Every structure is written in C-alpha cells, then in structure tokens.
Amino acid sequence: MARRPHAAAATRILVGGVAVASTLGIVSALAMDAPVAGSAAPVVVTPTEPITPPPTVVRQVYRYVPVYVPSGGGGAANGSGRTSSGGRSAAPSASSSAPSGASAAAAPAAAPAPAPVTVTRAS
C-alpha cells in the first residue's frame, strides 16, 4: 500500500488549524463574557418595560383568643355542641353528651367545689 503524504499533511493542517481556532475562539468568548474593566464608553441601562411596584400583600393577623370552658358545662359553650378547641371539651363530663342545640340554661349553674384533701404523712 502506498503512503499518502498529502492526506497526512492535509490532516495535520486541519488539526492544527482547528486547535488554534478553538483557542482564539475560547479567548474571545471569555473576553466577551467578562465585565469590561476600564472601558471609556459609558454604559447606559434603560428599562424596556415600565417598572411597576410589586403588589402589596395584605397580611391577616390571627389572634388567639382563649375561650374559657367551664368544666361542668363543656361541649355547649358556643351553642353548636362544638367548643373552640376543635370539638374537644376541656374536661369530659356527663353533660357533654347532651344533644346539640341544648341551651346554656340547661347546663348546671356552678361547678361543684372540690373536696378538701387531707394529707397524712406516713410514719
């Protein structure tokens, strides 16, 4: 098989040219990407669209209002059979099983006073 010097020379020139061209291309690309330092031409930035302020967001402030539920009349504090604490009364009692819609008058007037506790020290 005969050697092909023309093919070798052409490929050498092609490879060398591609390498040099790539280097110059990368250099120019890097120079274009970088910010222009010390350039004499002033850069004026003009907005293409009118600047509109961002929409204001109205925040709703929720305040936690504690609801006192007497231990004797739980479950009917708001008249609907559900307390403000999500349907659970503070203390279960016999009246908590009353049907919904029961009036507040049906609840006992006052909670029974707790019995005095006598503490006896062990000898």
Added chain:
Amino acid sequence: MSSQTWWYVARASGIVAWALVSASVVFGLWVSVRLTRKRPRPAWTLDIHRFLGGLSVVFVGVHLAGLAADSYIGFGPSELFVPFASAWKPAAVAWGIVGLYLLLAIEVTSLLMRRLPRRFWHAVHLTSFGLFIVATVHMFSAGTDSGSSILQWSALGVTGLVVFLTAARVLGARSARRPTARVAAAPVDAPPVAAPEPEPVAAVSWAEDRPSRTAVATRQR
C-alpha cells in the same frame, strides 16, 4: 490588550491542550485496536496520532507561558514546575505539574523510540492513561471553567470512549495470545511452530505502509 488577556490565553490553551491529549489517547487506541478484521490502517493515522501528541506539548507550553505572563496569580518557575509550591490551589496545580512531566516523558520516549528498548517505551507509553486521568482531574479541580456543561459532557463522552476502546484493546490482546498458548501445549513430536510476536497493530501497520528505501530509490531513478 487588557490585563486579563494572558489569563484567558492560559485558560483557553489549557482546555485545548486537554482536548488534544484526549484526542491523542483516543486516536492511539483507535489505531492499535482492530475493531474489524479488514486491512490495516493507513500510515497517516499513526502520523496524526504522533502529531496530536506533539501539538498537545505545544499547547501545554502556551498554557504555561500564559500563566507565567499573567500578573494576577503571579506564577514563577517554581510554581510552574514544582508540585505544591504555589499558594493558589496547590493540589490542583500539582495534578497539572505531574501531567506535564508525564506528557514530556511520553513524548521524549516516542521520539527516541528506535533507540530505546521496546518494553521500556511501551511501559512509558502506557502512562498515557494516567496522563489522561491526571489532566482531567487538573482541569476540573483547577479550571475556572469546570462548571461549564459543555466541558463536563465532553469529558464524560471522551472518558466513555477511552474506556470502550481500552476494553476492546485488552480483549483483542487476549484473543491474540490464545494461539501462543496452543503452540506451547502442542506435543513434543510435533514440528516447532513459530509463535506470533505480540506486536502492536499500529507498529505493524506503520511498517507495512512505509515504503522501503529500495522502493523509494527505484522511484527516484
């Protein structure tokens, strides 16, 4: 010429040098691997493999010159040629310095190939795989452009190609050794058969395609 031009030259020549080293490795593997059992590859393919190696040395030289000329990093001879001597990313720069020495060793032994023992040349030439790895690590650890997706995909593609061609080369070398084992296992009474010498395919094709001096002399007459 801005003050950053040398820095851009250093970066661009480094990227192109990595591409040339990768192309040289891929081309060398492609030359030595027989993917098809057709006629041997023409001689100019090996010529281009050598040219790519030499060109990569030239571009590494441009890379070093750009780093030396750049005033921002302030690289001197010790930072350029001694590992861990630079204050700027010492480990990443050390990878590049090791790659530089590997590249020089491969290039010098290839130029002196006819005067060196073949095993020695081959052992040094095998370090080109290490050179490819070291150069890739250097590019991604020290390179400012390591975040570029083009560079990342290119490195991934070239690495896949190198792995594929290396596997083909290893499998091809194993299949070429099998006849030698059969000859060794032949009975003593059988006539001696010369085992084929495991020469690289590239060298064989180069020798076949190269015209002899007699043929050249005859042509000149």
